[in-house]
């Protein structure tokens with residue numbers, strides 16, 4: 410996969426423009442490189458990641474349908490062509506992650522993959538997509554994730570790990586990249602760390618069993634052991650990504666820090682343990 414060189418960066422493109430804004434997902438964000446051949450192309454509020462390979466592009470998550478033009482523009486700004494997207498991988502079935510799928514399919518003819526569990530849930534309970542009146546173009550996945558069979562895109566392999574909790578089929582992604590000295594680094598994205606769907610009221614509304622709280626804890630304990638060098642936030646705020654972008658320098662990748670992953674997971678482990686104790 411070849412791409413045009415990156416244009417020079419504006420002086421301060423990453424300042425959060427949405428202080429107090431009610432719809433921060435409408436705020437454009439300059440794309441940036443998170444790791445080799447791995448780029449942030451989401452908006453200021455919800456993430457989308459572009460992976461370049463020797464056989465086209467993969468996109469993890471799509472943002473929302475009315476904002477998908479921001480993703481398209483970010484892909485183009487990086488010198489890529491959205492038509493080269495071969496695979497769209499979905500972290501979970503909430504609107505802010507799947508809302509853009511249909512529009513992106515119309516630009517690329519990519520293959521869409523998600524978990525079988527979330528496909529089932531969004532069909533059983535479309536109200537739980539939470540599109541809240543925003544347009545939602547339906548789609549049918551071309552395949553389902555299998556934790557034992559990594560997604561292959563050219564020479565890149567993306568391992569998926571079913572991570573139930575936020576939704577029954579939330580999926581996390583892990584893939585190798587390289588540091589500046591050619592050293593192997595592992596990128597990781599947890600597919601959905603929010604406990605907002607695990608409150609008593611939320612479970613009553615979604616019909617999910619209370620046991621999904623324990624599933625969330627078990628999954629987090631397992632994921633914590635994965636030595637993630639570079640953490641990608643499904644929402645950048647989870648790991649303060651936008652606050653780190655202006656620290657990117659040749660020879661210094663501010664996202665390369667194993668403590669970011671364990672810090673994120675430990676924070677959620679503490680929250681779910683508290684919720685389980687309160688419910689006991």
Ligand SMILES: [Zn+2]
Nearest residue numbers: 501503575601
């Ligand atoms: Zn969600």
